Amino acid sequence: MPKPAVVIDNGSSFTRAGFAGQKKPKFALRTTFLDPCRTGTTWETQWHPTTAESTAGFALAPGTYPLKHGIIEDWDAMENLWSHLFSCGLKALPEEQPVLMANSPSCPSTNREKAVEVLFESFGVPALHVANTGFLSLCAYGRVTGLAVEAGAGVSHVTSTYLGQTWKEATYRLEVAGGSLSSYLQSLLMESPNEPSVLKALKERKTVIQLKKQCCYVSIDFERDLHDQDYHHPARFQVPDGHWITLGNERFCCPEPLFQPKLLHQNSPGLHHLAMQSLQNVPDHARKDTMGNIVLSGGSSMFPGFPERMCLELNTLFHGTGCEIKVLASPERATAAWAGGSMAASLTSFQHVWLTKSEYQEHGGEYMHKVFW
Known part of the structure; x- marks a missing residue:
């Protein structure tokens, strides 16, 4: 019986991976530079909603992000990350299993062709499919339209x-998106009256992200909530040093730029x-x-x-x-894009849209445009 395909979703914040047919990705790791895998390294990023941000066992280079706004910019770093994913995370041999790779809807064709080249040339995968995350998200809901x-x-x-x-x-x-919303929330809170110790805690990006996830929401009527405090309620959040911070309209102002980008100029x-x-x-x-x-x-x-x-x-x-x-x-x-990829790659009807290694060797990376949906 052939081994299931490896499904990879490269996000600007996290890269998620697992095997076709699974409901959830098996692993999630930060999309950042990782030092080469060392002997005895223990992988501890098994997928749990509360520990998905873990990168235990790896040395990170702060500020090194190979993927920006959904597009790969540092191919060496991304190749290094994929290597970690196969050998240390999934414990899979890439030359033995096909790979479905999710990519950004606005990703240029040259970027996709480069991904095909790296996966065939550097990893020796037997077959590959690169799919649009928008399409894969629909697949997660059981739809193709x-x-x-x-x-x-x-x-x-x-x-x-x-x-x-x-x-x-x-x-x-x-x-x-999430990164710009976190920065916006941070600026809103830094401008609000808080104790110096709280302001110091808010300089930590991790604290702001946790606060955003736990306390923020989208207002159904932004202008009403902004001018009438009776329609919204404050929330309290405890920062790592034990102090408490109270959020007022920052709770719904944070995600509003998704609907009003002008708030972020x-x-x-x-x-x-x-x-x-x-x-x-x-x-x-x-x-x-x-x-x-x-x-x-x-x-x-x-x-x-x-x-x-x-x-x-x-x-x-x-x-x-x-x-x-x-x-x-x-x-x-x-994780809809990953889940959709898992569903699609496990279907019998999907098997005719793989780009095989022999086809790549015969026609080159540009042949993907005739094979992929």
Whole structure:
């Protein structure tokens, strides 16, 4: 019986990996530079929601991020990370198992071709498929047609897909994501009246990220909540040194740039407007089915209130058209792209879309455009 494919989702913050057919990724590690694997190194990043940020056993080089806004910039560092993933994490031999690699919807074709070259030349994989994360997110919901709204750590995307084929003309990118929201929250809290010890704790990025995840939410009516304190409630958070910090409107101001990028001085429409533009650019024959399957994906879509706000905004934008918008939000949507890849790579119908090593050797990396969806 052939071994299951390895599924890898390279995120700006974390790289997740596991085997096709599994419901959750087996491992998650920070997408940063890792020192070469040493003898006796113990891998401790088994997938648990509370320990997913662990990189125990590895030396990190602070500030070294091979992938930025969904696009690989340092190939040597990324190759090193994949090597760790195979040998120390999955304990798999890459030359024995096909690999499905998820990539950003706005990733240039040259970037995808380079990934193909590295995986075949450096790792010797027997077969490969590189798939759009928007399409894979839809697969996680059991769909091959629809609109994927992805809010990640480094970048956000809106991608329309019809019968497995993504529409490039209906794919949009937003530079507002988890990283920029964390920075925004940090600046909001540093400007608020707090004790010096609390302000010192807020300079730690890790503390701010934990605070964001535990206390922040998306407001259904931002302007109302901003001007009427009766509609929102403060939350308290204990910083590592034992002091407590109270959050007021920072709780819902933090994720608001996803809908109002101007708050971060970005001249771009919000995610809901990009979703509308994407749906309008879908060919007429595919629009109805696409509108009926709007799914959410990515860690920054996990804010409480995000699905309801997205649904409300889209229904407001399409008011009077006779279309009622429904938004699907799985509790596991933070890892939807990986889960979709796991589902797709385990299907019998998927087996004809692998690019084999022999095909690569005969035709080169550009041949992937004829094989991949």
